[in-house]
Amino acid sequence: xxxxxxxxxxxxQRRILYRLPWWIATLVxxxxxxxWIFPFLWMLSASLKDSMEMFSGGLRLWPxxxxxxxxxxxxxxxxxxxxxxxxxxxxxxxxxxxxVRCALAGYVLAxxxxxxSKLFLGILVATLFVPTGYTIIPVVKISMQLHxxxxxxxxxxxxxxxxxxxxxxxxxxYFRQIPRELEEAALVDGAGFVRTFxxxxxxxxxxxxxxxAVLTFIAxxxxxxxxxxxxxxxxxxxxxxxxxxxFVGETATDWSGMAAAGVISIVPVVVLFIFLQRYFVxxxxxxxxx
Amino acid sequence: MTSRSVQLSRRxxxxxxxxxxxxxxxxxxxxxxxxxxxxxxxxxxxxxLYTIYPIIASYWYSLVEWxxxxxxxxxxxxxxxxxxxxxxxxxxxxxVTLLFMLLVVPARVLLTLxxxxxxxxxxxxxxxxxxxxxxxxxxxxxxxxxxxxxxxLDPASGPVSSVLxxxxxxxxxxxxxxxxxxxxAAVLYIWKFFGVTMIYWLxxxxxxxxxxYEAARIDGAGTWQxxxxxxxxxxxxxxxxxxxxxxxxxxxxxxxxxxxxxGGPYFHTEIIEIYIYRWAFAAAIPQLGHASAxxxxxxxLVAIVGAVQLWALYTGRRxxxxxx
Numbered sequence: 001x002x003x004x005x006x007x008x009x010x011x012x013q014r015r016i017l018y019r020l021p022w023w024i025a026t027l028v029x030x031x032x033x034x035x036w037i038f039p040f041l042w043m044l045s046a047s048l049k050d051s052m053e054m055f056s057g058g059l060r061l062w063p064x065x066x067x068x069x070x071x072x073x074x075x076x077x078x079x080x081x082x083x084x085x086x087x088x089x090x091x092x093x094x095x096x097x098x099x100v101r102c103a104l105a106g107y108v109l110a111x112x113x114x115x116x117s118k119l120f121l122g123i124l125v126a127t128l129f130v131p132t133g134y135t136i137i138p139v140v141k142i143s144m145q146l147h148x149x150x151x152x153x154x155x156x157x158x159x160x161x162x163x164x165x166x167x168x169x170x171x172x173x174y175f176r177q178i179p180r181e182l183e184e185a186a187l188v189d190g191a192g193f194v195r196t197f198x199x200x201x202x203x204x205x206x207x208x209x210x211x212x213a214v215l216t217f218i219a220x221x222x223x224x225x226x227x228x229x230x231x232x233x234x235x236x237x238x239x240x241x242x243x244x245x246x247f248v249g250e251t252a253t254d255w256s257g258m259a260a261a262g263v264i265s266i267v268p269v270v271v272l273f274i275f276l277q278r279y280f281v282x283x284x285x286x287x288x289x290x
Numbered sequence: 291m292t293s294r295s296v297q298l299s300r301r302x303x304x305x306x307x308x309x310x311x312x313x314x315x316x317x318x319x320x321x322x323x324x325x326x327x328x329x330x331x332x333x334x335x336x337x338x339l340y341t342i343y344p345i346i347a348s349y350w351y352s353l354v355e356w357x358x359x360x361x362x363x364x365x366x367x368x369x370x371x372x373x374x375x376x377x378x379x380x381x382x383x384x385x386v387t388l389l390f391m392l393l394v395v396p397a398r399v400l401l402t403l404x405x406x407x408x409x410x411x412x413x414x415x416x417x418x419x420x421x422x423x424x425x426x427x428x429x430x431x432x433x434x435x436x437x438x439x440x441x442x443l444d445p446a447s448g449p450v451s452s453v454l455x456x457x458x459x460x461x462x463x464x465x466x467x468x469x470x471x472x473x474x475a476a477v478l479y480i481w482k483f484f485g486v487t488m489i490y491w492l493x494x495x496x497x498x499x500x501x502x503y504e505a506a507r508i509d510g511a512g513t514w515q516x517x518x519x520x521x522x523x524x525x526x527x528x529x530x531x532x533x534x535x536x537x538x539x540x541x542x543x544x545x546x547x548x549x550x551x552x553g554g555p556y557f558h559t560e561i562i563e564i565y566i567y568r569w570a571f572a573a574a575i576p577q578l579g580h581a582s583a584x585x586x587x588x589x590x591l592v593a594i595v596g597a598v599q600l601w602a603l604y605t606g607r608r609x610x611x612x613x614x
Contacts, residue, residue, distance in 0.1 A: 161340025
């Protein structure tokens, strides 16, 4: 009996001893992670301090007293309420357009051989990494010709037309590995081309759709170059990223208001990421796996 | 029946069958083809208009004198290219772009590999939370990070300098010092996009079957030997792919650089994208032809790296194929 107990105890001790290095490693990593996200914590705290404390407080996080007025100033005086609405509008519509167009294209390219399909795919892959700085001048020119510059709809179209080849490739890879029989079964059941896609294939691709939607959401929310160029003469159409840059130029003294504006702009993507990070991580690792 | 007549009848049979199919197929095929192109239409229109057309149009624009989006274009041949190549500031931006790449890519690729290997060990507690923490900077808006960091690193009133002053290193102007600005931007960039490369490596590490490690451990291999003889060889094909992906990503750096330093101090952080932006949008008289010529050169640089990427992808696949 006693022998059994000691054995058990030493067993547990050994297990704790065995786990100890892992816990130490975790502790070190938690420390690094805190340093890693410190800029965000600092920004959050700065958004609640008054300007005086912000200058004198250094890296201290907890504000002496909470100044919620910073948020009111950012929201009203710096127009971040409007910028937020613009950004939500642009982002949501762009996500819908990009997801739909990439799903359609990815499906057709994966399941059908037609004249020009190889060329089509080749052009897409060849232009996988075109930077905005390269295409920006013709994009502005053509938007002017179509009377789409200085408008949110023009910005949305330009954003949904740029890049996102990786989204098509994600759909391509997924639809490619769906067995042929499924399509044939749908055909036997009397479903045509369009019905097969919408009621059989697209529902199957839900995980890819989630991944593409999340990736596009974050890319569009964070877009800067195109929204900057599209709103030169229309400050009321700015998105949050452009608004932030303009904020510093216009009211250089209101640093705590700036921090509040930053928090307003960043919180939506961070919340989205926390809830949907699985899809996000999947989308990024897709680049390596394929 | 002779063998020849069998062949003949077979051929006839095939011909008649293909004829029967031909009756059915054109209509069916025609309808299908129509739907195929209807499905491709949104991509053809949007991608064609906002990506493919600009790529081609840039070449034309680089051959004209064109001072402002509203004014006319005059064909001037290659003189824009001559001006771009004669402009020391263009070569400066070229150099800054490559230098930035050299500063950023090795750190991103190797440090993230280390972190990914730590975060891949199944025995580590809190692993999900830790991964998320290292990933959060990636999803936040780069332009906003740039603006906020400009304040954080401000030599007069920023929190970093106030802490440094207490430690006795007062007045370091990270973004204003010509020698410090680019390295400072590089550190911020590595921090911002660390998570992306880390996820690449985690995906690569997860392709290594766990049984391999177990088998080696039973054979008495230590941690270092496991790393040296299993992890490293298995990751070799991924190293090429991940390095090239990371290089391509460093070309997309307008957001951070523009909000952080806008190319300053005195062009020391002016990457090619900011150079193009300056000539096209920030000048009193926009020189769009000049900017387009610079853009075409930039596009070629990206394309060369892209070609290396394709090659790397094939080599990587071949290496992986050999191992199986």
